[in-house]
Amino acid sequence: xxxxxxxxxxxxxxxxxRAENLARVLDVSSRNALLDLAxxxxxxxxxxxxxxxxxxxxxxxxxxxxxxxxVTRFFTLDIESPxxxxxxxxxxxxxxxxxxxxxxxxxxESINTTWLALRDLDETSLRARGLREFFDWVKDRSHLFRxxxxxxxxxxxxxxxxxxxxxxxxxDSTARLLDTKYQALAGMDAEAAGATYYAWGAVxxxxxxxxxxxxxxxxxxxxxxxxxxxxxxxxxxxxxxxxANQVVEHLDSLAGTRDLEAxxxxxxxxxxxxxxxxxxxxxxxxxxxxxEVTQRITDLSTQLAQDFLMTV
Amino acid sequence: MTTPPAAxxxxxxxxxxxxxxxxxxxxxxxxxxxxxxxxxxxxxSTDQADFASKREEADLIFRRVGITFNVYGDNAGxxxxxxxxxxxxxxxxxxxxxxxAGLVQRVKALNMFLHDIYHGQDVVRAGVVPExxxxxxxxxxxxxKGVDVPGNIYVHIAGIDIVRVEEGTFYVLxxxxxxPSGVSYMLQNRxxxxxxxxxxxxxxxxxxxxxxxxxxxxxxxxxxxASTEGEPxxxxxxxxxxxxxxxxxxxxxxxxxxxxxxxxxxxxRDNAVYMRTTLGPRRVDVIYRRIDDDSLDPxxxxxxxxxxxxxxxxxxxxxxxxxxxxIGTGVADDKSSYPYVPDLIKFYLGETPILGxxxxxxxSIDSDRAYVLEHLPELVVKQTQGSGxxxxxxxxxxxxxxxxxxxxxxxxxxxxxxxxxxxxLSSCPTFVEEGIAPRxxxxxxxxxxxxxxxxxxxxxxTRVALSRGSLVVNSSQGGGTKDTWVLRP
Numbered sequence: 001x002x003x004x005x006x007x008x009x010x011x012x013x014x015x016x017x018r019a020e021n022l023a024r025v026l027d028v029s030s031r032n033a034l035l036d037l038a039x040x041x042x043x044x045x046x047x048x049x050x051x052x053x054x055x056x057x058x059x060x061x062x063x064x065x066x067x068x069x070x071v072t073r074f075f076t077l078d079i080e081s082p083x084x085x086x087x088x089x090x091x092x093x094x095x096x097x098x099x100x101x102x103x104x105x106x107x108x109e110s111i112n113t114t115w116l117a118l119r120d121l122d123e124t125s126l127r128a129r130g131l132r133e134f135f136d137w138v139k140d141r142s143h144l145f146r147x148x149x150x151x152x153x154x155x156x157x158x159x160x161x162x163x164x165x166x167x168x169x170x171x172d173s174t175a176r177l178l179d180t181k182y183q184a185l186a187g188m189d190a191e192a193a194g195a196t197y198y199a200w201g202a203v204x205x206x207x208x209x210x211x212x213x214x215x216x217x218x219x220x221x222x223x224x225x226x227x228x229x230x231x232x233x234x235x236x237x238x239x240x241x242x243x244a245n246q247v248v249e250h251l252d253s254l255a256g257t258r259d260l261e262a263x264x265x266x267x268x269x270x271x272x273x274x275x276x277x278x279x280x281x282x283x284x285x286x287x288x289x290x291x292e293v294t295q296r297i298t299d300l301s302t303q304l305a306q307d308f309l310m311t312v
Numbered sequence: 313m314t315t316p317p318a319a320x321x322x323x324x325x326x327x328x329x330x331x332x333x334x335x336x337x338x339x340x341x342x343x344x345x346x347x348x349x350x351x352x353x354x355x356x357s358t359d360q361a362d363f364a365s366k367r368e369e370a371d372l373i374f375r376r377v378g379i380t381f382n383v384y385g386d387n388a389g390x391x392x393x394x395x396x397x398x399x400x401x402x403x404x405x406x407x408x409x410x411x412x413a414g415l416v417q418r419v420k421a422l423n424m425f426l427h428d429i430y431h432g433q434d435v436v437r438a439g440v441v442p443e444x445x446x447x448x449x450x451x452x453x454x455x456x457k458g459v460d461v462p463g464n465i466y467v468h469i470a471g472i473d474i475v476r477v478e479e480g481t482f483y484v485l486x487x488x489x490x491x492p493s494g495v496s497y498m499l500q501n502r503x504x505x506x507x508x509x510x511x512x513x514x515x516x517x518x519x520x521x522x523x524x525x526x527x528x529x530x531x532x533x534x535x536x537x538a539s540t541e542g543e544p545x546x547x548x549x550x551x552x553x554x555x556x557x558x559x560x561x562x563x564x565x566x567x568x569x570x571x572x573x574x575x576x577x578x579x580x581r582d583n584a585v586y587m588r589t590t591l592g593p594r595r596v597d598v599i600y601r602r603i604d605d606d607s608l609d610p611x612x613x614x615x616x617x618x619x620x621x622x623x624x625x626x627x628x629x630x631x632x633x634x635x636x637x638x639i640g641t642g643v644a645d646d647k648s649s650y651p652y653v654p655d656l657i658k659f660y661l662g663e664t665p666i667l668g669x670x671x672x673x674x675x676s677i678d679s680d681r682a683y684v685l686e687h688l689p690e691l692v693v694k695q696t697q698g699s700g701x702x703x704x705x706x707x708x709x710x711x712x713x714x715x716x717x718x719x720x721x722x723x724x725x726x727x728x729x730x731x732x733x734x735x736x737l738s739s740c741p742t743f744v745e746e747g748i749a750p751r752x753x754x755x756x757x758x759x760x761x762x763x764x765x766x767x768x769x770x771x772x773x774t775r776v777a778l779s780r781g782s783l784v785v786n787s788s789q790g791g792g793t794k795d796t797w798v799l800r801p
Contacts, residue, residue, distance in 0.1 A: 001591075098562075
């Protein structure tokens with residue numbers, strides 16, 4: 001496969017996943033901002049949302065308010081903002097456009113249809129439609145993208161590159177989300193059980209893990225278990241370990257008989273998550289642990305370029 | 313006050329000879345030319361609302377599939393749909409077989425001409441084409457002299473524009489021998505028609521065109537360099553996503569199952585071309601390039617071009633890679649060479665041309681020029697090296713100022729212009745604002761030539777001038793397209 005094609009596939013996967021993650025974070029934040037929670041305010045909700053989306057300098061530079069209107073505008077339809085859903089879908093679509101010869105017609109049409117709908121959506125109709133419904137739609141389109149790619153393209157190198165993008169982006173997003181929330185909620189009054197429920201329940205919802213939590217633990221929501229579910233549980237599709245496991249598998253398929261540095265890095269990351277125990281992680285500091293994971297993800301992305309894009 | 317001149321008659325391919333004014337009467341008479349019998353039944357038995365909804369559906373399909381083109385001069389990345397008309401243009405089997413034979417004959421002669429002018433130049437010594445014509449032509453590539461290409465084939469893919477003026481008379485309007493585009497529309501138009509109107513399609517017994525890409529791949533593989541080891545590797549080379557025909561480039565690569573490479577994906581090493589893949593370098597044997605000669609190799613041609621591959625030309629000259637089409641084919645398709653083509657067919661093949669040229673006046677010849685300058689209001693004046701309908705004068709529709717401008721241009725650069733009589737192009741019924749009306753059409757069939765001869769899939773791209781009375785069919789000038797049905801014998 002052409003190296004450029006591999007790069008386009010990887011970024012198509014990443015950008016679609018990023019659009020979905022944006023929708024998830026904004027969805028839960030707008031829901032929480034409606035609740036009048038102890039120790040929280042709409043402004044702090046939006047501050048957390050901004051933090052878990054990486055505090056983009058473009059937002060602060062524009063002197064915007066920390067409220068629903070300004071934050072959601074910036075992260076949904078503002079094509080000038082590299083952190084908006086519209087920007088990400090456009091980027092995914094432009095990458096996919098260079099892939100017309102590689103991906104299935106169904107897959108192209110699914111991405112293109114998503115883009116055309118977003119392109120024609122303005123803020124007035126977005127508000128009329130309702131933010132929540134919009135976020136659900138973005139998630140649906142991302143699910144469709146993954147399903148269509150799974151069901152209509154050959155599971156060959158093209159598929160593996162696409163999925164590498166998906167899972168690296170997802171791991172990165174989960175790590176950042178958990179890190180932000182854990183810091184923001186660390187000082188929370190443990191006595192206010194209701195507050196824990198809402199605050200951590202929101203984190204779980206962002207990861208589609210609310211029901212999964214109860215199925216796994218059959219107990220009330222506690223922060224250590226939320227952290228475990230989102231980092232170390234293999235059966236949880238948005239956990240760090242699940243993502244790392246997928247990355248290792250796709251990389252192994254891509255490597256064939258070669259022995260690549262990226263495989264070694266991915267193996268290390270996976271082993272770290274596979275053999276960690278949540279009590280040790282928490283006692284040594286979740287923040288440092290998540291920082292280490294994001295750093296490993298960054299290093300792995302760089303190594304992927306070395307191993308597949310700069311082969312000549 | 314003078315009365316306006318009577319509307320000139322033309323051949324409507326469905327209803328026969330008519331004018332813009334009496335078209336409705338012709339329709340009402342109920343008489344249609346034989347190939348359109350099924351179209352007639354279909355138009356009569358379907359109500360207007362159904363057509364409207366099908367037209368919307370067609371639009372939606374085109375947009376969703378992303379069959380768009382980028383317009384020069386627009387903002388980069390602006391994508392437009394070429395309007396698609398749902399009434400097909402139909403050719404009877406015998407009309408087509410004569411056309412196809414004429415096209416193959418013409419391309420054969422043009423290939424022989426190209427080989428000749430880059431080798432012995434018999435055609436010049438025989439006095440068929442003046443030497444000055446070649447030397448003055450900026451599209452003649454001296455560096456191709458003495459270069460041998462596999463099978464002496466220069467034009468692997470030709471798109472030849474045909475117009476019809478009378479019942480039995482087809483003319484060649486233009487040869488496109490460099491990187492002719494439009495074949496993806498031929499294929500997509502067909503796919504859309506089969507999806508929207510399966511019944512009428514089946515009743516009419518239309519010959520299929522879907523195998524075009526298989527034939528193209530077969531043709532490209534057949535011209536791989538003799539030194540190729542194993543199965544030849546073919547790529548489609550594109551200037552990139554901002555090229556107006558990018559959709560077509562991706563489509564062809566997809567249909568053939570080959571890589572779509574940009575210049576940056578290819579490189580030259582040890583007298584061979586390679587592509588950069590995730591597994592390292594991979595040798596490339598045949599490049600179907602959709603990029604013009606000047607941009608192919610920044611070392612050889614335009615140093616400012618970022619689109620090409622440095623060193624590609626030296627590999628090509630040493631026979632390490634095949635380019636389709638070959639370099640230097642432009643000299644055979646520019647409008648100053650066009651008038652010679654019937655003579656070339658006689659010279660190389662000893663045959664009478666099956667398809668004629670439109671009568672053409674060459675402004676470089678004194679008597680022709682004098683005639684042209686006298687009759688500007690009746691003629692169509694074209695630049696010899698222009699393309700896409702830019703820079704032409706359509707006499708009957710021009711203003712005095714435009715005529716004066718062209719008079720000055722022709723006088724200053726007689727070599728740069730040819731002129732042709734305004735043709736009464738045939739028309740085909742087309743859906744427009746006011747309902748069904750005749751609109752003028754042309755046809756671009758695609759001729760593939762490899763080591764095993766030439767193939768023309770039965771069909772082509774029918775372009776239609778959508779405004780009333782207009783003769784300009786170019787998509788860049790507001791033209792649309794139709795599916796082209798060649799009926800089975």
